[in-house]
Amino acid sequence: MTAAAHAPYPKIELHVHLEGAISPAALIACAKRNDFALPADSVEALAEYMRFTDFEHFIAAWMATTRALRTERDYRELVLDYAARAQQQGAVYLEAIFSPSDKASVGVDQQVVFEGFCDGVQEARETLGIELRLTPDITRGVSQELANETAELAVRYQDRGVVALGLGGLEAQYPPEQYADAFAIARAGGLASVPHAGEVAGPPSIRGALDVLHADRIRHGVRAVEDPALLRELADRQIVLDVCVLSNVCLSVVPSVEAHQLPQLLAAGVPCTVNTDDPTFFSCDLEAEHAAARSLGADPRALFEAGIAGALCDEDAKDALRSVADAYWGPAQPDAPAAL
Numbered sequence: 310m311t312a313a314a315h316a317p318y319p320k321i322e323l324h325v326h327l328e329g330a331i332s333p334a335a336l337i338a339c340a341k342r343n344d345f346a347l348p349a350d351s352v353e354a355l356a357e358y359m360r361f362t363d364f365e366h367f368i369a370a371w372m373a374t375t376r377a378l379r380t381e382r383d384y385r386e387l388v389l390d391y392a393a394r395a396q397q398q399g400a401v402y403l404e405a406i407f408s409p410s411d412k413a414s415v416g417v418d419q420q421v422v423f424e425g426f427c428d429g430v431q432e433a434r435e436t437l438g439i440e441l442r443l444t445p446d447i448t449r450g451v452s453q454e455l456a457n458e459t460a461e462l463a464v465r466y467q468d469r470g471v472v473a474l475g476l477g478g479l480e481a482q483y484p485p486e487q488y489a490d491a492f493a494i495a496r497a498g499g500l501a502s503v504p505h506a507g508e509v510a511g512p513p514s515i516r517g518a519l520d521v522l523h524a525d526r527i528r529h530g531v532r533a534v535e536d537p538a539l540l541r542e543l544a545d546r547q548i549v550l551d552v553c554v555l556s557n558v559c560l561s562v563v564p565s566v567e568a569h570q571l572p573q574l575l576a577a578g579v580p581c582t583v584n585t586d587d588p589t590f591f592s593c594d595l596e597a598e599h600a601a602a603r604s605l606g607a608d609p610r611a612l613f614e615a616g617i618a619g620a621l622c623d624e625d626a627k628d629a630l631r632s633v634a635d636a637y638w639g640p641a642q643p644d645a646p647a648a649l
Contacts (some may be wrong), residue, residue, distance in 0.1 A: 317399030318609050319633050320595055321616025322584050324551035326406045327600035328375035330391040331589025340377035348373050353596030359571030359590050364509050364560050376415045381425035388429025398441050398595040401633050403441045410459050411448040424464050427469035442472040444503050460491040472621040476504035485517040492522045501525040501621050526619050531570040544578035549619030554601040555593040556586035571605045580615035611640045
């Protein structure tokens with residue numbers, strides 16, 4: 310290892326919801342600026358409000374808080390703030406999620422949301438020197454018209470850093486097959502497919518994401534361990550999973566870090582990255598997520614290599630990431646056994 314021992318090792322994060330990464334103080338400031346009533350009006354009260362009991366409780370809290378974000382300024386500042394915090398913890402590349410369709414119910418045009426987040430990506434690159442890409446989510450339960458509009462805008466904003474279309478929200482209530490048309494629009498326009506699947510719902514959700522939405526990467530996917538054939542397919546196809554250990558514990562997907570499926574996934578040969586998901590909502594950060602993953606036997610360089618494999622940037626950007634890895638850990642050894 311060539312870097313100083315105290316420095317954070319380099320990290321790639323492919324799964325962070327930007328609205329779920331806003332600091333409580335910034336959220337309160339946005340709410341006041343936009344005349345939006347939050348369910349709590351102090352940092353401490355918001356922390357207490359975000360003590361979740363289940364996934365449905367989390368979604369309700371998300372809707373009650375993140376809709377305070379209304380303007381291009383809100384979205385741009387959110388990108389800059391999270392990128393700076395992640396960079397301090399070693400992040401060298403981020404693929405970040407935002408949810409434009411769930412703002413429609415409070416009268417925010419989806420294009421305003423795209424503009425703000427894309428401006429933030431550009432400013433983060435210019436001021437921080439960190440590379441970001443954007444992967445907007447369709448929020449499960451929105452109308453087909455709104456879902457298709459999200460897909461069309463995602464295609465339109467490719468030159469501003471959008472690389473894929475995602476699908477988030479109430480997984481068990483809205484299976485991936487319902488969104489085939491929107492993902493067909495995105496795919497025809499040159500975007501990748503990165504739906505959430507296999508978090509709250511089981512293997513059939515992952516199967517639908519693969520077969521119907523043609524997923525290039527699966528967000529979460531941890532319940533693939535329940536289906537040996539599916540697990541083998543993910544390993545054979547080297548489908549990268551965006552794993553979020555502490556999020557899964559907070560939402561009772563698993564009862565504890567020790568019970569998490571990450572060791573089984575790695576042992577099966579499935580490439581996994583480690584991510585914060587919604588760091589403000591789950592009181593976590595990249596360092597904490599990586600510490601949890603290491604406690605389960607994950608190897609930091611293997612996580613970084615999975616991040617390169619799963620990243621939706623061009624080859625020049627991937628080569629730059631490989632150089633970062635080589636500079637920190639030394640040149641990769643060909644044909645070395647995969648580390649858990």
